[in-house]
Amino acid sequence: xxxxxxxxxxxxxxxxxxxxxxxxxxxxxxxxxxxxxxxxxxxxxxxxxxxxxxxxxxxxxxxxxxxxxxxxxxxxxxxxxxxxxxxxxxxxxxxxxxxxxxxxxxxxxxxxxxx
Amino acid sequence: xxxxxxxxxxxxxxxxxxxxxxxxxxxxxxxxxxxxxxxxxxxxxxxxxxxxxxxxxxxxxxxxxxxxxxxxxxxxxxxxxxxxxxxxxxxxxxxxxxxxxxxxxxxxxxxxxxx
DNA sequence: TTGACTAGTAGGGAATCGCCTACCTAATGT
DNA sequence: ACATTAGGTAGGCGATTCCCTACTAGTCAA
Numbered sequence: 001x002x003x004x005x006x007x008x009x010x011x012x013x014x015x016x017x018x019x020x021x022x023x024x025x026x027x028x029x030x031x032x033x034x035x036x037x038x039x040x041x042x043x044x045x046x047x048x049x050x051x052x053x054x055x056x057x058x059x060x061x062x063x064x065x066x067x068x069x070x071x072x073x074x075x076x077x078x079x080x081x082x083x084x085x086x087x088x089x090x091x092x093x094x095x096x097x098x099x100x101x102x103x104x105x106x107x108x109x110x111x112x113x114x115x
Numbered sequence: 116x117x118x119x120x121x122x123x124x125x126x127x128x129x130x131x132x133x134x135x136x137x138x139x140x141x142x143x144x145x146x147x148x149x150x151x152x153x154x155x156x157x158x159x160x161x162x163x164x165x166x167x168x169x170x171x172x173x174x175x176x177x178x179x180x181x182x183x184x185x186x187x188x189x190x191x192x193x194x195x196x197x198x199x200x201x202x203x204x205x206x207x208x209x210x211x212x213x214x215x216x217x218x219x220x221x222x223x224x225x226x227x228x229x230x
Numbered sequence: 231t232t233g234a235c236t237a238g239t240a241g242g243g244a245a246t247c248g249c250c251t252a253c254c255t256a257a258t259g260t
Numbered sequence: 261a262c263a264t265t266a267g268g269t270a271g272g273c274g275a276t277t278c279c280c281t282a283c284t285a286g287t288c289a290a
Contacts, residue, residue: 010134017132018278019125029206036237049279051238070236070287078209085207088200091144094193133248151267164249166268185257185266 008061009087012080015060020045021053025062028076035071123176124202127195130175135160136168140177143191150186 015021020043027039036054040047054074057063061080065072130136135158142154151169155162169189172178176195180187 006134013128013132013137017128019121020278022128025206029209037235045278046280047237048239048281052278055238067286072237076206076209078206081203081206082210085200085203088196088203091140091191091193091196092200094144094191095197135248152265155267160248161250162267163251163269167248170268182257187267 008080009083011060012062012084015056015062016084018053018056020050021057024050024053024057024074025076028063028074033066033073033075035068035073037071039074123195124198126175127177127199130171130177131199133168133171135165136172139165139168139172139189140191143178143189148181148188148190150183150188152186154189 023043024039027042028034036047036051039054040050043050054063054065057074058065062077063074064077065074067073138158139154142157143149151162151166154169155165158165169178169180173180177192178189179192180189182188
């Protein structure tokens with residue numbers, strides 16, 4: 001389902017690194033598919049700049065566009081976010097252990113090259 | 116537990132946007148706390164550059180340092196990753212619905228300003 | 231067909247990123 | 261005290277980011 005591997009991962013994390021783009025995802029999630037103008041109304045930014053953000057999101061696979069007359073309706077595509085969740089999985093035990101207060105054990109576990 | 120709000124979120128996502136920094140997190144997760152030199156050995160990069168990456172991770176709260184003699188041992192701090200998982204939560208139903216093949220319903224749901 | 235409207239592209243500029251080579255600071259060991 | 265080791269800081273440099281103002285390409289309506 002994902003042949004690109006690390007390059008795709010890189011694009012997704014890079015796309016999420018910008019607050020405007022995360023806000024676009026939130027809008028699409030909360031209000032459903034939206035045309036560019038409707039999205040642009042919620043930002044203090046010119047429309048072409050938003051278009052570039054949408055391009056980044058598109059290339060990360062986080063949104064798709066559907067043409068409808070002269071509008072382009074963008075829709076959230078959450079699959080890459082599922083990949084992010086998969087990426088998080090192996091870290092989960094770390095914050096759980098920490099919450100249970102036994103994270104200090106890890107400090108005395110696997111550690112190389114002591115002086 | 117997190118008073119900073121969106122600025123902290125921004126630092127975390129920005130920190131994760133770099134492959135070297137994600138690799139540092141993976142190393143700390145798989146091998147436990149490590150000194151800088153041990154980490155640096157795994158990258159084709161000079162040590163000062165890695166130091167800067169560690170600074171970014173530190174300021175995002177993703178690692179902590181403990182001085183031990185002349186070494187500085189870095190440890191994974193997974194709490195901000197728990198925040199990322201929380202951020203992902205509201206999107207979860209989107210990729211689940213899509214997998215069940217009924218994501219198309221969303222296209223005909225909440226949509227404003229038709230021509 | 232002409233005009234208006236939606237949205238993407240081109241190109242430019244300031245700021246930030248990510249790397250580098252010095253250099254500085256602190257701890258250790260002789 | 262002095263040299264060595266570990267690692268952070270300063271400053272520079274090319275690439276990238278993120279915004280802007282034109283401009284271009286489709287689509288709809290008179």
